[in-house]
Each structure stands twice: as structure tokens, then as C-alpha cells.
Amino acid sequence: MDLDFSPEDLKFQAEVRRFLAEAYPAHLREKSERGEAFSKEDILGWQKVLAAKGWAAPSWPVQYGGTSWTPTQKYIWSEEQARADVLSIPPFGLNMLAPVLYTFGSEEQRERFLPDILAGNVWWCQGYSEPGSGSDLASLKTRAERITGDDGKEYYLVNGQKTWTTMAQFADWGFFLVRTDPTAKPQAGISFLLIDMKSPGVTVRPIITLEGGHEVNDVFLDNVKVPVENRVYEENKGWTCAKALLQHERSGIAGVAVSKRQLEKLRGMAATEASDVGGALIDDAFFRRKLAELEIDLTALEFTELRTLAGESSGEGPGPESSILKIKGTEIQQRLTELTLEAAGHYGAPHLLGLPHNAAAIGPVEARGAAGEYFNTRKTSIYGGSNEIQRNIIAKMVLGL
Amino acid sequence: MNFSFTEEQTLLRDSLASYLSDHYAFEQRRAAIKSAAGWRPQVWKAFAEDLGILGATFPEDVGGLGGGPTEQLVIMEELGKALVVEPYLATVVIAGGFLQRAKPAAAGDLLGRIVAGQATFAFAYAEPQGRYCWHDLATTARKDGAGYVLNGMKAVVVGAPWASHLIVTARTGGARRDQGGVSVFIVDAKAPGVAMREYPTVDGARAAEVSFENVKLGAEALIGPEGAALPLIEAVIDEATAAVCAEACGVLRRLHEGTVDYTKQRKQFGQPISQFQVLQHRMVDMFIAFEQSVSMTYMAHVRLVEAAAERAKAVSAAKVQIGRACRFVGQNAIQLHGGMGMTDEMAIGHYFKRATMIEAQFGNTDHHLARYEGLSFGKAA
Numbered sequence: 001m002d003l004d005f006s007p008e009d010l011k012f013q014a015e016v017r018r019f020l021a022e023a024y025p026a027h028l029r030e031k032s033e034r035g036e037a038f039s040k041e042d043i044l045g046w047q048k049v050l051a052a053k054g055w056a057a058p059s060w061p062v063q064y065g066g067t068s069w070t071p072t073q074k075y076i077w078s079e080e081q082a083r084a085d086v087l088s089i090p091p092f093g094l095n096m097l098a099p100v101l102y103t104f105g106s107e108e109q110r111e112r113f114l115p116d117i118l119a120g121n122v123w124w125c126q127g128y129s130e131p132g133s134g135s136d137l138a139s140l141k142t143r144a145e146r147i148t149g150d151d152g153k154e155y156y157l158v159n160g161q162k163t164w165t166t167m168a169q170f171a172d173w174g175f176f177l178v179r180t181d182p183t184a185k186p187q188a189g190i191s192f193l194l195i196d197m198k199s200p201g202v203t204v205r206p207i208i209t210l211e212g213g214h215e216v217n218d219v220f221l222d223n224v225k226v227p228v229e230n231r232v233y234e235e236n237k238g239w240t241c242a243k244a245l246l247q248h249e250r251s252g253i254a255g256v257a258v259s260k261r262q263l264e265k266l267r268g269m270a271a272t273e274a275s276d277v278g279g280a281l282i283d284d285a286f287f288r289r290k291l292a293e294l295e296i297d298l299t300a301l302e303f304t305e306l307r308t309l310a311g312e313s314s315g316e317g318p319g320p321e322s323s324i325l326k327i328k329g330t331e332i333q334q335r336l337t338e339l340t341l342e343a344a345g346h347y348g349a350p351h352l353l354g355l356p357h358n359a360a361a362i363g364p365v366e367a368r369g370a371a372g373e374y375f376n377t378r379k380t381s382i383y384g385g386s387n388e389i390q391r392n393i394i395a396k397m398v399l400g401l
Numbered sequence: 402m403n404f405s406f407t408e409e410q411t412l413l414r415d416s417l418a419s420y421l422s423d424h425y426a427f428e429q430r431r432a433a434i435k436s437a438a439g440w441r442p443q444v445w446k447a448f449a450e451d452l453g454i455l456g457a458t459f460p461e462d463v464g465g466l467g468g469g470p471t472e473q474l475v476i477m478e479e480l481g482k483a484l485v486v487e488p489y490l491a492t493v494v495i496a497g498g499f500l501q502r503a504k505p506a507a508a509g510d511l512l513g514r515i516v517a518g519q520a521t522f523a524f525a526y527a528e529p530q531g532r533y534c535w536h537d538l539a540t541t542a543r544k545d546g547a548g549y550v551l552n553g554m555k556a557v558v559v560g561a562p563w564a565s566h567l568i569v570t571a572r573t574g575g576a577r578r579d580q581g582g583v584s585v586f587i588v589d590a591k592a593p594g595v596a597m598r599e600y601p602t603v604d605g606a607r608a609a610e611v612s613f614e615n616v617k618l619g620a621e622a623l624i625g626p627e628g629a630a631l632p633l634i635e636a637v638i639d640e641a642t643a644a645v646c647a648e649a650c651g652v653l654r655r656l657h658e659g660t661v662d663y664t665k666q667r668k669q670f671g672q673p674i675s676q677f678q679v680l681q682h683r684m685v686d687m688f689i690a691f692e693q694s695v696s697m698t699y700m701a702h703v704r705l706v707e708a709a710a711e712r713a714k715a716v717s718a719a720k721v722q723i724g725r726a727c728r729f730v731g732q733n734a735i736q737l738h739g740g741m742g743m744t745d746e747m748a749i750g751h752y753f754k755r756a757t758m759i760e761a762q763f764g765n766t767d768h769h770l771a772r773y774e775g776l777s778f779g780k781a782a
């Protein structure tokens with residue numbers, strides 16, 4: 001057991017720091033400072049910079065454009081990104097679909113799709129959930145029937161509705177779970193399809209979330225023709241791909257580095273906000289203790305993640321234990337937004353959406369949007385397999401109950 | 402001992418509830434809060450003329466119905482159930498509270514106008530630097546002949562864009578955090594020198610940053626003793642805090658009931674999700690938090706009439722209970738609705754947002770816990 005960075009690690013850290021300082025575009029930094037949302041072009045633009053450096057997908061196998069970084073280097077990479085407040089690239093293409101493709105896809109599919117994912121040329125969305133199938137994903141009903149097209153080629157004709165599809169409004173392509181065998185047991189009749197979102201019959205309709213943002217959508221699939229070669233892995237074996245992917249989704253969700261950075265910002269905020277008793281909020285015994293507790297929780301999560309990563313590097317792979325990371329990681333993210341809103345005091349109340357982007361903040365800048373963040377972050381214990389479902393997984397798979 | 406409501410009180414509750422279910426359904430509210438004005442003066446008119454709730458707690462000599470804390474509790478709980486944004490709290494509870502206690506010369510006239518629905522108030526008490534310390538005041542009212550000149554700035558004044566009058570706390574003497582030197586004034590919202598930067602709040606109301614630049618006030622603007630109004634302010638804020646607890650009871654009831662209903666209808670894994678024991682226990686805990694909030698709200702209202710220290714202790718204890726319940730019940734209502742809980746389209750999220758704002762209104766849980774601690778245990782060694 002040891003935690004020290006080797007001299008090579010320290011050199012790497014310095015290199016990452018320098019790169020992020022030089023390469024991250026100033027206009028993106030200004031946007032975050034103004035509390036403005038990033039556009040599709042902003043996000044893909046930054047990904048292109050990373051891709052040019054060869055760092056867009058550190059965890060992919062080297063042959064597809066990944067790095068051969070050690071777990072320590074990957075750790076440094078996420079720490080430094082959080083520290084530099086650079087935007088985080090949505091996981092759908094890079095961290096969700098890509099592992100499915102390089103694990104289960106055909107050689108052709110890998111060649112066709114991986115380079116564009118890596119380069120940030122294509123935006124992907126995840127079409128799993130349906131109105132009737134959330135936690136019980138395997139009950140999904142979107143139908144895909146084999147047909148022969150007028151051109152004599154084989155297609156799936158897809159009909160159904162997906163929902164909660166994150167940023168489908170930006171998506172060029174989506175990976176979907178569809179039912180190809182309605183007679184089989186639920187998990188056994190599902191296939192994994194890649195669908196061009198510009199296909200006739202695909203309709204995206206916004207869902208506005210409680211804080212007023214537009215990040216999720218309904219996606220309607222109405223007689224959408226999907227070439228059979230867009231199916232990943234075997235017909236009716238889509239659940240195998242989905243399960244593997246969910247585990248990748250869960251381990252990424254701990255968000256330790258970003259939470260550490262948030263905590264640091266919260267400490268800074270508490271040092272400038274006034275307390276009731278005079279002096280700074282950070283000197284208020286109640287608030288201070290809550291910060292200390294949170295810092296301890298975060299340390300426990302960090303070391304649990306490091307242990308998991310160490311296990312992974314010795315070949316054990318992310319197992320059902322990754323559910324621990326999902327539960328604790330999201331609880332900490334939520335707690336951070338709770339305490340930020342508390343620290344904002346009266347200035348939690350102003351609603352940002354009434355204001356033009358360039359308007360001066362109402363109240364202190366650090367308080368801006370605190371309530372919206374708090375409301376929105378409730379999602380983290382719902383998506384990616386709700387925290388109740390994660391507990392069921394640990395109970396069953398780890399404890400054998 | 403008696404925790405039941407009189408026939409008149411039940412009638413008051415029923416008529417208000419029935420009006421709100423006809424005129425304040427979720428979609429009607431949504432349209433109103435998105436409109437340019439953000440509220441509905443015709444609802445206010447109905448409160449005054451059809452329902453008589455604006456005078457329910459005032460004495461008969463100003464046109465009121467002679468009710469008291471229990472009537473106020475009943476009204477606030479119903480307003481909470483419908484997420485009413487109109488300024489009942491600031492106008493009736495707060496302005497009414499100041500006017501009835503301090504009895505300035507204009508009190509009779511102003512109370513009469515409140516009862517008739519002709520005057521609406523906002524309470525400008527908090528300042529950016531002061532957090533929940535009501536005597537941390539940088540706003541000053543300098544003596545000027547018989548009157549005063551008001552200068553300063555107030556934070557997040559809820560309902561200010563709708564108000565005909567503002568109640569403003571200001572310093573007539575002493576240093577910024579002194580308990581002495583604090584006074585209260587009534588200010589015409591349109592007076593020269595009053596400026597507002599208006600914005601919507603996350604729970605559907607409207608508020609403003611209000612600044613005062615050399616606003617000239619006559620001697621009659623003063624409510625209560627000059628330079629010694631802090632006890633008055635604390636009494637009114639305690640009563641307002643109790644009223645907000647009652648509102649929270651309405652909000653919590655809807656959060657809890659809405660969640661129970663939803664989980665009975667929503668099916669996953671071939672059964673209503675209400676069948677999962679872990680969710681049953683969660684909803685039981687939500688129910689317990691709600692019931693205890695009702696109990697503490699009653700307790701606080703009963704003790705509003707007691708001496709300052711007892712009253713303050715009771716109100717802070719209730720607010721701690723309510724603040725915790727708002728968080729626990731609110732968060733779990735969203736959680737148990739899954740993705741649906743995250744949508745703007747469903748009412749549940751709007752109750753959650755109001756519950757969240759109630760947590761911090763007139764001091765958050767930490768503030769009231771510290772206040773209670775001080776009153777119950779004395780200063781820590």
C-alpha cells in the first residue's frame with residue numbers, strides 16, 4: 001500500500017496542468033463564470049482539442065486511440081481537469097457506447113463509429129428508458145421487426161417511445177435498446193441498435209425539468225427503418241451489452257474529483273458569506289461541522305474508489321461494488337448543492353431564468369443558480385439506476401441476499 | 402386541552418379550499434405566475450370580498466371578523482396546499498401584525514384598507530450582509546425635521562413588485578449590528594427614491610432588490626418606538642414564522658399524499674412500486690415527519706401569546722422541525738416519483754421548490770436551532 005506519486009507521476013501532473021492552462025479556450029471559461037450553459041459546439045470543440053492531443057479517451061484501449069496511462073495517471077487526469085474547471089464531456093459516446101463497440105461490436109462497426117466518437121464529430125444519446133420502463137428496464141416495449149426493404153436489404157422497423165433521453169436535442173446518433181423477440185423472457189428478447197437521429201420517423205420533444213432547464217427529451221420512433229448492420233452484437237443479446245455499459249456508467253458516476261473541487265469552492269464561498277453571529281459563515285460552528293463531515297465522507301468515497309480502481313487494474317473489473325460508488329458519489333454531490341444553497345442564504349431565492357445572460361448577478365456571484373443546481377442534482381439519485389436499485393444490486397449480488 | 406377546530410373555523414377552511422380548487426388549480430397557477438404581473442389581483446379581490454380572509458384575524462372595529470392565531474393557521478395551511486403566491490403573509494400577518502401591535506395613528510385606516518383588499522404590503526427587512534440577523538442593518542433613517550430620510554438597500558424583498566406599501570426596518574441610531582437604534586417605517590412603494598430590481602423567485606413568486614435613496618418620510622411613517630423596535634420586529638417575525646410553518650403543513654401534506662398516490666399507480670417489475678417495502682418505510686417516515694410538523698405548528702401557534710422568550714423558543718422549535726421535514730419529505734417525494742419528479746410539468750416539483758424556500762424563510766434550520774439552543778440552554782461555556 002502506498003499513495004505517493006512517483007517522480008514520473010509528478011512530471012505527468014505538471015504536463016497535464018500546463019496543457020490545460022494553455023489549451024482550454026478562454027471563451028469557455030468566461031461562459032462558466034457567467035453561469036451560462038455550454039452549446040453543442042462548445043463541448044465538441046473542446047473534445048476536438050483533447051483528441052488532437054490524444055487525450056480524449058484515456059481509458060480506451062490504445063489500438064482505438066486510448067492511452068496506456070496507469071490508474072495513477074488517470075486519477076491525476078481527472079483531478080487536474082476538475083481543478084482547472086474545464087467542462088466535462090458527456091459520457092454517451094466516449095464512455096458508454098465506445099466500450100460496447102470495442103467489446104461487442106464487429107470490426108466494421110468499430111472502424112465506422114469509433115474514430116468519429118473519439119474525434120468529437122458525432123453526438124450520441126442513450127435511448128434506454130421508456131415511459132413504462134424505468135427501473136424495470138428489461139420490460140421495455142419499443143418494437144423492432146425485421147423487414148426486407150424495397151432495395152432488397154434487411155432492416156429493422158422500429159416503433160415505440162423513449163423518454164428522459166439526455167441531450168437528444170443535440171444528438172446525431174443514438175444507441176437504443178429495442179425488443180426484437182416479444183415472446184422470449186424480457187431480458188432475452190432485446191437488441192442493441194444504433195439509430196441515425198435524422199432518420200425519417202424520429203421525433204425529439206423537449207421535457208423541461210423542475211429548475212427550468214432543457215436537458216431531457218421524449219424520443220418518438222415511428223416506423224423508423226434501421227439497417228440490420230446497425231445492430232451491435234447478436235440479435236436478442238442486447239441486454240449483455242446494456243449490462244456491461246451500465247457498469248461503466250456507474251463507476252464514472254462517483255465524480256470524486258469534481259466533488260472535491262466543488263467542496264473547495266463551497267469553502268471559499270463560506271469564507272465570504274456572512275454568518276448570523278457576525279464574522280464569516282465558515283466560522284459558524286454549525287456550518288463548519290457540516291463541511292467537515294462532508295469532507296470526511298468525500299475522503300471515504302475517494303479511498304473506496306481508489307481501492308476499486310486498484311482491483312480493476314489487477315484484472316477484477318468493475319463489479320457490483322461499483323454500486324457503492326454510485327450511491328455515495330451522488331449523495332455527496334447532492335449534499336454539496338444542499339450546503340451551497342444554505343450558504344447562499346436569501347440569495348437562493350432569485351430565479352436565473354428571468355434574467356438576460358449578461359445581467360449583473362443578484363447577490364453574490366457564488367450564490368448564483370444555487371437553488372437551480374440543488375433542484376437539478378436530485379436527478380443523480382434517480383438516473384443511472386436509482387439509488388434504491390443500486391442497493392438492491394448490492395443486496396443481491398454482493399451480499400447474496 | 403383541545404385541538405379541534407370550531408364550526409366557524411371549519412367553515413372558513415372549507416370555503417377557502419373550495420375557492421382555491423376552482424380558481425387555483427395547478428394549471429391556473431402556472432399561467433398566472435408566468436404572466437407579466439405574476440399574480441392575480443382578482444384572486445386578491447375574492448380573498449377580500451367573497452371569502453373575507455383578509456380580515457379574518459383582525460378585530461371587528463376595522464372591519465375584521467375577530468379571529469386569531471387559529472384562523473391564521475387554517476388560512477395559511479390552505480394557501481400552502483394550493484401554492485398561493487399572493488401576498489397574504491406580508492400583508493395580513495406581517496403588516497397587520499405591526500399595525501395591530503404598534504397602533505400608529507394611521508393603523509385603523511390601513512387595516513381597513515387591507516381588509517378591503519386595497520393595500521398590499523411587502524416586508525423589506527433582510528440585508529445582503531445580515532443573513533438572518535434582523536438587527537444587522539446598514540439601512541439608515543436619518544432624522545430630518547419632524548420626519549426622516551431613508552437610505553439603504555434590502556435583499557430579496559418577496560412580493561415587492563406587487564406592493565402598494567413597504568414595511569422597512571432601518572437604523573435611527575447605533576452601529577450596524579446593535580440591538581438598539583432599530584426602527585420600523587411604512588414606505589409608499591412608489592415614493593421618489595425607491596427603486597426596485599425585480600425578478601422571479603424559484604418558487605413562483607416575484608421579488609426585488611429594493612434600494613432607498615434619500616426617500617423622504619413624514620413623522621407618521623414610523624411604526625412603533627423610535628430606536629427600540631427590535632422586540633416588536635421579533636414578535637412579528639415570530640408570528641410570521643409560525644404562519645409559514647402552517648403553510649408548510651399544507652405543502653408537506655400535498656407532497657406526502659401525492660407520493661403515496663403516485664406509488665400506488667406506478668407499476669414496475671409487474672407491481673405497483675408502493676409494494677416495495679423500502680418505499681413503504683420511506684413513505685412512513687415522510688408521514689411521521691409531516692405529522693410531527695403539524696404538532697409543532699399547533700404548539701407554536703398556541704404559544705404565540707406567551708412572553709417573548711417562551712414564544713421565541715416555541716417558534717424556533719417548530720421551525721427546526723418544519724425545516725427538516727421540508728427537506729426530507731421534499732427530497733423523497735421527488736425520489737419516489739423517479740424521472741417524473743424531475744419535470745416542470747408535474748405539481749410535485751413545485752411543492753418541493755416551495756418547501757425548499759420555506760426551509761430558509763425567516764431563518765434556516767441552523768439559525769433556529771442555534772436560537773433555540775441559546776434560549777433553552779443559555780450561552781455555551
Ligand SMILES: Cc1cc2nc3c(=O)[nH]c(=O)nc-3n(C[C@H](O)[C@H](O)[C@H](O)COP(=O)(O)OP(=O)(O)OC[C@H]3O[C@@H](n4cnc5c(N)ncnc54)[C@H](O)[C@@H]3O)c2cc1C
Pocket residue numbers: 125126127128129131133134135136163164165166167216379382383384385386387388389392667669670674677679680736737738739740741743
Ligand atoms: C435527468 C435525467 C436524465 C436521464 N437521462 C437518461 C438517458 O439519457 N437515457 C435513458 O435511457 N434514461 C435516462 N434517464 C432515465 C433514468 O434512467 C430513469 O429515470 C431511472 O431508471 C428511473 O426510472 P423511472 O424514472 O421510471 O422511475 P421508476 O422506475 O418509476 O422509480 C420510481 C421510484 O421507485 C423506486 N423503485 C423502483 N423499483 C424499485 C424496487 N424494485 N425496489 C425499490 N425501489 C424501487 C425507484 O428507486 C424510484 O425511487 C434519465 C433520468 C433523469 C431524471
